[in-house]
Amino acid sequence: MNDTVTPVSRHVLQHALRRQRRRNRLALLAGVLLLVAAMTVSGALGVQKLSLATSLRGLLAPVLPSAWLADIPAWQIGLLQQLRLPRIVMAVIAGAGLALAGVAMQGITRNPLVSPYTVGISPAAAFGASLAILSGATNAWSGPYLAVAAAFASAVSCATLVLAFSALRGVSATMLVLGGVGLTYLFSALTASVQFVATEQQLSAIVQWTFGSLNGSTWNEVAIAGGVLLLGAPLLQWHAWALNAFAAGGDDIAASLGFAVGRVRAVVTIVAVMITAAVVSFTGVIGFVGLVAPHIARLLIGGDHRWLLPFSAVVGALLVLLSDMAGRLLFAPVIIPVGIVVAYVGVPLFLHLLLSSRHKTGL
Amino acid sequence: MLNISGLHYRHGNRLILDDVDLQVGAGEIVCLVGPNGAGKSTLLKCVNRILSSQHASMTLDGVSLYDMSRRDLARAVAYVPQHTGSSMSLRVADMIALGRAPHRTWNSSERDRRIALDAIERLNLQALALRSYDELSGGERQRVLLARALVQQGRLLLLDEPTSDLDLYHQLEAMTAAREVADNIAGPRRSGVLIAIHDLGLAARFADRLVMLREGRVVAQGHWREVLTPRHIETVYGVSARVGSDGDIPYVIPLRAS
Numbered sequence: 001m002n003d004t005v006t007p008v009s010r011h012v013l014q015h016a017l018r019r020q021r022r023r024n025r026l027a028l029l030a031g032v033l034l035l036v037a038a039m040t041v042s043g044a045l046g047v048q049k050l051s052l053a054t055s056l057r058g059l060l061a062p063v064l065p066s067a068w069l070a071d072i073p074a075w076q077i078g079l080l081q082q083l084r085l086p087r088i089v090m091a092v093i094a095g096a097g098l099a100l101a102g103v104a105m106q107g108i109t110r111n112p113l114v115s116p117y118t119v120g121i122s123p124a125a126a127f128g129a130s131l132a133i134l135s136g137a138t139n140a141w142s143g144p145y146l147a148v149a150a151a152f153a154s155a156v157s158c159a160t161l162v163l164a165f166s167a168l169r170g171v172s173a174t175m176l177v178l179g180g181v182g183l184t185y186l187f188s189a190l191t192a193s194v195q196f197v198a199t200e201q202q203l204s205a206i207v208q209w210t211f212g213s214l215n216g217s218t219w220n221e222v223a224i225a226g227g228v229l230l231l232g233a234p235l236l237q238w239h240a241w242a243l244n245a246f247a248a249g250g251d252d253i254a255a256s257l258g259f260a261v262g263r264v265r266a267v268v269t270i271v272a273v274m275i276t277a278a279v280v281s282f283t284g285v286i287g288f289v290g291l292v293a294p295h296i297a298r299l300l301i302g303g304d305h306r307w308l309l310p311f312s313a314v315v316g317a318l319l320v321l322l323s324d325m326a327g328r329l330l331f332a333p334v335i336i337p338v339g340i341v342v343a344y345v346g347v348p349l350f351l352h353l354l355l356s357s358r359h360k361t362g363l
Numbered sequence: 364m365l366n367i368s369g370l371h372y373r374h375g376n377r378l379i380l381d382d383v384d385l386q387v388g389a390g391e392i393v394c395l396v397g398p399n400g401a402g403k404s405t406l407l408k409c410v411n412r413i414l415s416s417q418h419a420s421m422t423l424d425g426v427s428l429y430d431m432s433r434r435d436l437a438r439a440v441a442y443v444p445q446h447t448g449s450s451m452s453l454r455v456a457d458m459i460a461l462g463r464a465p466h467r468t469w470n471s472s473e474r475d476r477r478i479a480l481d482a483i484e485r486l487n488l489q490a491l492a493l494r495s496y497d498e499l500s501g502g503e504r505q506r507v508l509l510a511r512a513l514v515q516q517g518r519l520l521l522l523d524e525p526t527s528d529l530d531l532y533h534q535l536e537a538m539t540a541a542r543e544v545a546d547n548i549a550g551p552r553r554s555g556v557l558i559a560i561h562d563l564g565l566a567a568r569f570a571d572r573l574v575m576l577r578e579g580r581v582v583a584q585g586h587w588r589e590v591l592t593p594r595h596i597e598t599v600y601g602v603s604a605r606v607g608s609d610g611d612i613p614y615v616i617p618l619r620a621s
Contacts, residue, residue, distance in 0.1 A: 010480060013489050017456055017476075020493060110451060241464050247451035248458055248496075249444060252413045256444075257515075258437025258465030302495065303452030 024307045027300065031314035038318060039092065042325045043084050047333055050076055058085060090217035090225065090282070091324045091338070092317040095289055097229045097279045099316025101272035102290030103297070103309055104236050107243035108268045109173040110250050115291035116276035119176075120158045120183030122287060125280040127187045128154025130194045130206040147209065148221075148281045155277035158183055163269055167262070173250065212286040212339020214324050221282045228278035232271040233313065239268055240305040247303060286339045289316050292350045299353045319346055364389045364555045365410070365519055370419040372402070372409055372579075379405045380416070381579040387519065390553035392545050394566035396590075397576035398600050403559035404445065406576070407521045410557070411442045423519060437465035441515035443508045445523040450496040455507050458496045459483060462514030482510040485540060501528035509537055513544065520544055522558040526565060534562075538569045567591055567613035575599055587613055597621060 036059075043055030050058075054072055058080035061069060069077065101116045116122060132150035161183060166176045191210075195203055236243075242264045245254040255261045280286070293316035294308070301311050320338060323345045327336035365387040372380040380402045387393045395403040409416040412428060421428040423439055431439065441462070450458060459482060463475040483492055486506050491499065496507060505528050512520055522541065526534040547553040560566045566573060567587035574584040577599045583590045596604045596615070605616045 010484060013483065013492060014480065016493055020454075020456075107451065110449075112451065241461070241467070244453060244457060245461055245464060248453055248461055249447040249450075252408070253442075253444065253447065255413055255433060256411050256437060256440075256442040257461055258434040260433050298452045302454050302457075303450065304454065304457045 024301055024304075024311075028307065028311055028314065031311060031318070035092065035314055035318055035321070038321050038325070039088050042088050042091075042321060043080055045325065045329055046079075046084065048079060050080070055080065055084075059088075086217045086219050086222050087214050087324070088321065089222050090214050091321040093222065093225050093229055094214070094279045094283050094286060095293070095316035095318065095320030096233075096313035097225065097275040097316075098286060098290040098320075099293035099297075099312040100229075100233060100236055100309060101276045102292075102316075103294040103305070103312045104239075104243065104268050104272040105290075106294055107247045107305055108265055108272075109177055110247055111173060111177050112295065113291075114177055114180070115287070116272065116280075117285070117287040117290060118184060119162050119180030119273075120187055121155050121162075121273055121276045122280050122285045123184050123187035123191065124158030125151040125155040125277065126206075126210045126285055127191045127194070128152070129209045129281075129284070130191050130198070133202050133205045133209065134194050134198050136202070151281040152277055154187075155273075155281060158187060159270070159273035159277060162273065163266065166265060166269060208337075209284045210339075211337035212280075212284040212342075213335075213337035214283060215335060215337075217282070225278045225282055228275055232275045233309075235271050236268065237306075237309055239264055240309055243268070243305040243309075244303075247305070284337075284339060286320065286342060288343050288346050289319055292346050293319055296350060296353055364391070364424060365557070366420075366422045367410070368420050370406070370409060370416055370421065372405055372414060372416045374405075379579050380409065383576075383579070383581055385574060385581070385584075387555035387557050389518070389555055390545050390547070391571045392541060392556045392558065392569055393572050393574060394570035395557065395559045395574050395576060396561070396563060396566050397582075400578075401576040401599075402579040403576055404523050405579075407442065407523050407557065407559055410519075411440055411521055412436060413442070434465050437515070437517075439517050440519045440521060441512035441517035442521045443505075443512045443523060443525055445527065446501075447504070447508065453496050454492075455488065455494055455496050455499070456483070456492045458507055459488075459492075459510045459514055462511040462516075465515065478516070479514050482513040485513065486510045486536065502530060502533055505529060506533060506537065509540060513540065518552065518554050520554055520556045522556065522560075524559055524561065526560065526562060534565060538565055542569060563591060563596075563615040564613060567615070591615060 039059055040052055040056045043059055044050045044052050054076060057064060057069055057072065058077065061081065098116060105114045105116065105119065106112055128150040129147040132147040162180055165179045195206055198206060242254065242259045245257045245259050251261050294312045297308055297312040297315045301307050320342060323342040324338040326345060327338050327341040367383060367385040370380050370383040383406060395406060397403055405414060408414040410421065428436065460479050463479065467475060483489055486509060488506060488510055491503060496504065499507065505525060509525055520541065525537050529537060541556050541558065544554050545556045570587065572585060573587050573590040575582045575590050575595060582599055583595050591606050593604055593606060596602060601621055603618045603621050605618060607614055
């Protein structure tokens with residue numbers, strides 16, 4: 001009758017679908033284990049080498065009884081808890097957060113070229129920080145926090161512009177993306193203007209900031225960025241079905257499948273933007289992860305957002321953590337900013353995956 | 364079932380639907396025919412409230428479509444668009460499962476999975492189920508979208524050119540599936556089916572009634588023998604045609620553009 005279709009019994013199909021779900025679960029579990037392993041190795045390596053066991057115990061310190069830590073010398077505990085762990089955890093938060101924001105933005109706009117960077121948020125944060133550095137108020141009493149606050153405020157105002165724009169009647173996803181590209185250029189120009197009038201010293205501080213670095217991450221920063229991520233991630237996961245519907249056919253199809261298009265778009269965009277703002281305000285611009293971690297995840301486990309969201313977060317976290325590790329170790333004691341290294345690590349990996357799967361993707 | 368009266372739709376200054384009245388009964392297939400730009404797709408989108416129409420009364424089983432929540436509307440009305448672009452790597456099974464979105468609580472239940480499997484089998488999509496939707500041909504995509512609409516189990520099914528990319532075998536398969544939905548062979552109740560379609564032969568063969576549109580206005584409606592007259596085809600399409608039937612099966616042969 002119909003020779004293009006191999007007859008498959010219901011039982012076989014059911015089994016294949018179940019195996020698919022199991023494979024997704026295993027991939028996610030493997031990713032998490034790999035991430036914990038990478039965190040452990042990263043904690044052990046540095047100018048002062050520690051044993052893996054020490055690193056793992058230091059990592060798990062908050063949940064371990066203190067007796068388990070008793071045999072570790074105090075300086076090692078200090079090194080881990082004050083220097084390495086905040087940095088490692090911040091790398092995980094930054095990578096996971098930017099990747100989640102990227103998946104969400106790509107899904108809601110149905111555009112694979114979108115990332116938190118392309119809707120102008122990172123450039124806006126850079127502008128805020130450079131303005132604070134220019135004002136000269138970032139030393140002495142305020143410490144680095146004024147730059148962070150300014151970056152955050154600037155990122156949020158850019159996000160508000162994006163949101164207001166997207167809420168206008170008849171604004172399509174493509175217009176949202178193009179509007180974001182416009183804002184990117186605007187904020188880049190503003191930053192360049194600030195750089196133009198800055199002193200030599202300020203200029204170097206601004207450039208340093210825009211590199212995107214995890215230097216000097218503190219537990220306070222981890223708590224703030226991590227808090228935003230912990231609030232935002234479940235909200236995005238809650239909208240996984242809606243993101244599938246947007247990816248499947250855009251606003252019209254999402255509406256015809258019963259989703260409140262305007263509300264979903266607003267919630268998802270706000271969450272993505274807040275996570276991005278919280279991350280880049282502390283780390284500076286780490287541009288590539290939000291674009292590419294979702295694609296790597298998609299190539300590995302497919303486009304179902306129920307799995308894609310958590311899996312992208314793990315991929316993003318691994319990407320940033322491994323890049324930071326490479327940046328710390330390769331030319332130690334010189335530390336190369338993670339924002340630079342992440343492209344060196346991520347681009348070859350990305351191109352490899354892209355080319356090896358070119359027959360399977362619709363890109 | 365579906366009762367529309369006085370439907371207008373304006374895009375900018377252009378009036379696309381002009382005072383359309385239309386009924387679709389339970390168990391009935393109604394085909395919308397007419398030339399490009401006659402307003403067929405627009406009409407489907409207005410019924411589904413993808414486009415917001417003005418000055419109309421549209422009710423489904425006595426309830427105004429405007430008063431329904433998005434979710435209730437999606438439970439009652441399933442829509443198959445003419446085309447969708449890429450799906451960002453969604454698998455076919457996920458694409459079809461989306462039809463359960465308006466019914467699900469927070470995750471898919473065994474029942475949802477069973478309904479999706481039924482639709483996959485009904486349209487012989489087993490071999491495609493685990494592939495990425497983006498890899499499929501136009502015709503395969505159309506069948507997947509039809510399966511998603513079946514899974515949605517609405518009381519009203521809206522199909523926009525469901526056979527445009529299909530070969531002969533799959534054209535008949537798709538239209539027969541629509542007939543089954545109307546007759547309730549597998550579903551919970553008899554449904555109404557409203558189809559925008561260019562193929563006059565298929566339309567005449569499967570529809571209980573035809574509605575012929577031209578420039579947003581209903582020109583004729585009723586049994587195909589009343590609607591598909593050479594005179595109507597001449598005025599609406601500008602084509603002279605021969606209309607006949609081979610036993611029960613109607614055919615339309617376009618002769619020349621006039």
